[in-house]
Amino acid sequence: MNLETPSPSRRTLGEVPIWRDERVLRASAQIVSALAIIGFIAWVVSNFRIAAEARGLDLTFRFLKLPAAFPISDPIIPYDPSRSFGYAFIVGLVKTLLVSSIGIVLATILGTIIGLARLSTNWLISRLALIYIEIHRNIPLLVLLFIWYFPIFSTLPPVSEAIILPGPIYLSARGIYFTWPAFTESGRAWSIYVLVGLLVAIITWIVLRRRRERTGKATYFGGVSLLILIFVPLLGWILVPGNPLQINTPYLEGFNFQGGLRFTPEFAALLIALVTYTAGFIAEVVRSGMQAVNRGQLDAARAVGLSYMQVIALVIMPQALRVIIPPLISQFLNLTKNSSLALLIGYQDLFSVARITINQAGRVIPVFFMTMATYLFLSLMTSFVLNIYNRRIQFVER
Amino acid sequence: MKRNTLYLFTLFVLLGLVLSACAAATSEPQDGEAEGFTRGAILSRVKDRGKVICAGRTDLLGFGYLDDAGNNLGFDIDLCRAVAAAVLGDMNAIEIVPIPASDRGPVLQSGEVDILSRNVTWTSSRDASWGNFTIIMFYDGQGYMVRKDSGIETQEDMDGASVCVTSGTTTEKNLAADLAFHGVEFEAVIFEDTASVYGAYEEGNRCDVTTSDRSQLAAVKEGFADPDAHVILPMIISKEPLTPAVPHGDDQWLDIVKIVMFGLIHAELLGVTMDNVDEMMSSDNPKVIDLLGDGADWGYSDLGLEKDALANAIKAVGNYGEIYNRYMGPNGIAFTLPRGANEHWTNGGQIYAPPIK
CATH class of the missing domain: 3.40.190.10 (Periplasmic binding protein-like II)
Known part of the structure; x- marks a missing residue:
C-alpha cells in the first residue's frame, strides 16, 4: 500500500473540512477520551491523597514490621503473636491457599462425577445428580457455610464422647482427627526416594508418550511410569534403615486430642461448603462440555471399534475439554475468592487476618490495598496457568 | 501474551487507585469536608x-x-x-x-x-x-469464663484448652499475652461476630474457655440457657477503661x-x-x-x-x-x-x- 498518495477521488472532490475528516475525528476522540480518563484518575488520586493527609492517615507500609500481638487459630505454619503483621498476613495467605487448592482439586473430582452422573442413562442416578445440582446452585454459599458450621460441626459431641469411625477417625466438636502416618527420623531420607520416583515416572511418561505419538507403536507409557512410581519408593523403604513412617493415632489428653491429622471444624466446614457448592457448578460445566461434542463423533468412534472407555478418553473428552476449561477457570477463581467468607465461621484466612490487622494496626487503606493486590495476583496466576493449558488443547487451525 | 499482561497490570494499578480513592470518597461526610474536621x-x-x-x-x-x-x-x-x-x-x-x-x-x-x-x-x-x-x-477488666464442671481455676489449668474470643479487640491480644506469660499452650478460636463467639462456647462445645471484659461476660452469662453452669474466674488480666x-x-x-x-x-x-x-x-x-x-x-x-x-x-x-x-x-x-x-x-x-x- 502506498500511503503517500492521497486517494484520487478525494483530491478531485476538493479538501474535506477538518471537522469532517474521519481521521481527525477519530484521533481527536481518542485524545479526548484518554485525557478524560487520565484527568479523572488524577483527580481521584489527588483528592484521595489530600483527604488522607488531612485526616492524618498513615499510608505507608512500615507497620508491617510491628508485632501483630493477636493469635491466629490453627496457623499451619509456625506462628505466635510476637511475629510481625507482615508475617501474620502470610499466615493468612497460606491458609487461603491451602483451603482453595484442596478445594479446587476436590470440587473438580466431585463436579466431574456428578456431571457424568447427570448424563447417565440410569434415570435414578441422573435425577439424583439433578437434585444435587439444583440445591447447590440455588442456595447462597453463606447459607451452606453456616449450615455446615453451626448446626453440624459445632454441635458434634464433646471430645470425651467423640464419634469413632473406622480408621480410627475421631469426630468431635473440636474437629476431625485422622489416624495418619507421620515421618520418623529416617522418613526424610525416604521422602527423597519418593520424590525421585515421582520425577522419573513423570519424565518416562512424557518421553514414552511422545515416542508413541511419533511412531504409533505401543510403548505402554502408563504402565511403565506406574511401575517406576511404585518401585523406587519401595527400593527406598528397603534401603533406608528403620521404619520411615509411623502410624500416628490421635489420643485424648487434657482438653483435646493430640497426634494424628486434625481438621478443625472451621476448616472442615469451609472446605465441605466450598467443595459441594462449587461442584454443583462444575457438574453443569462438565455436562454442557460433553453434550457439546457432536453425537456423530461418538457414533463414528464406536463404528471403528473403540471400546466405551476409549471413546470417552480418546474422542469425547479431548473435544469436551475445549468447552469445559474456560468456564472451569472461572469456577476455580470463584472458589478461591469465595473462601474469604471464612471469616464468618472463624477460619483465619487472608481476609480475616487482614480485617484484624486493619483493626489492631489502624491502617485501613494499606491493608485493603495489600489484600486486593494479593487476591488479584492469585486469580491472575490461576488463570495464567490454566490459559496455557487451555491454549494447548485447543484446535490447531491450519 | 506480554502485551496482555501489561494491560492487566495497568488495569490493576488503575483499579487499585480508583478503589482506594472510592474508600476515601465514601468516607467523606456529605458536607464535603475533604480537609478533615476543623473546630466546630x-x-x-x-x-x-x-x-x-x-x-x-x-x-x-x-x-x-x-x-x-x-x-x-x-x-x-x-x-x-x-x-x-x-x-x-x-x-x-x-x-x-x-x-x-x-x-x-x-x-x-x-x-x-x-x-x-x-x-x-x-x-x-x-x-x-x-x-x-x-x-x-x-x-472494666478482662476475665475468663469457664464451665463449672471443667475444673479450670487458674490460667495453668488452661493448658491445651480451646479459647473462644472476638477478633479485632484488645481482648484477643491480652489473651495471647496472658497465656504466653503463664507458659500455657492454647488454641484460639476467633470469630468476628460476638454472637458466634458465645454460641460456639455455650452451645457448641467448641471451646473450654471464653474471654472478654468481665462486664460483658456477666451480661452474656445472664442470657445463657443455664447461667449457673458457668463461672467467671476471679482473676482480672487487663485494664479495660x-x-x-x-x-x-x-x-x-x-x-x-x-x-x-x-x-x-x-x-x-x-x-x-x-x-x-x-x-x-x-x-x-x-x-x-x-x-x-x-x-x-x-x-x-x-x-x-x-x-x-x-x-x-x-x-x-x-x-x-x-x-x-x-x-x-x-x-x-x-x-x-x-x-x-x-x-x-x-x-x-x-x-x-x-x-x-
Missing part, C-alpha cells in the same frame, strides 16, 4: 442534621441491646442520648449505627459518626490512630462530649437526679447552680452550648449512678454487677470528673 465542624453538622449519630451495638446486654419491643437501649446508648439532649435539647434526636468490633476504628477515622459509644477500651495506639477519647465512663470516643480534628466537639460526661458524674455526687432537676435549679448549693447553668458561663458559650445543656442531659437520662443502676444496679433491667471501681472516688471507686467551673 461536627457541632454544626449535628445541628444541621438535627440528630447525633453514634456508633453503638445491639447485641450486648446492659451496654447496647434491643429490648422485647425492639428499642435500642443500654449504658452506652444513654451516654449518646445525654449528648443529644445537651446539644439539641432532645434525647431522642439520635441515630445508633450498629457496628462490629472490628469497624470501630474505621468509622471514627472516616468521621462517619459523631460519637463512638460502643464499649471501646481506651489505649494509646487507638488514641493515636482512631480518634480522641473523652473520659473513662466504665472501669471503656471510653466514648470522637473523631480527630474537632477539639470543640471533644470538649462538648467530655463536659456532658463530667456533668453526669457531678450530678450524682451533688444529688441531682432526672426527677429533681427542676427543684434543684433553686438549690442554695453553688455547685449545683453551676452545674445546672443558672450561674456564670463556665465555657458553655465557647462550646456553642446553651447554659442549661447539662440540666437537659441530666433530665433526659439521669445522673451517672442512675444510668448505671438502670441497667446493672441491684434491680437493673439487664443484670446486676456491683459498682466496684465504678463507684465515685469519694466512695473508694475511680469515677472522678474535673470540676465545672
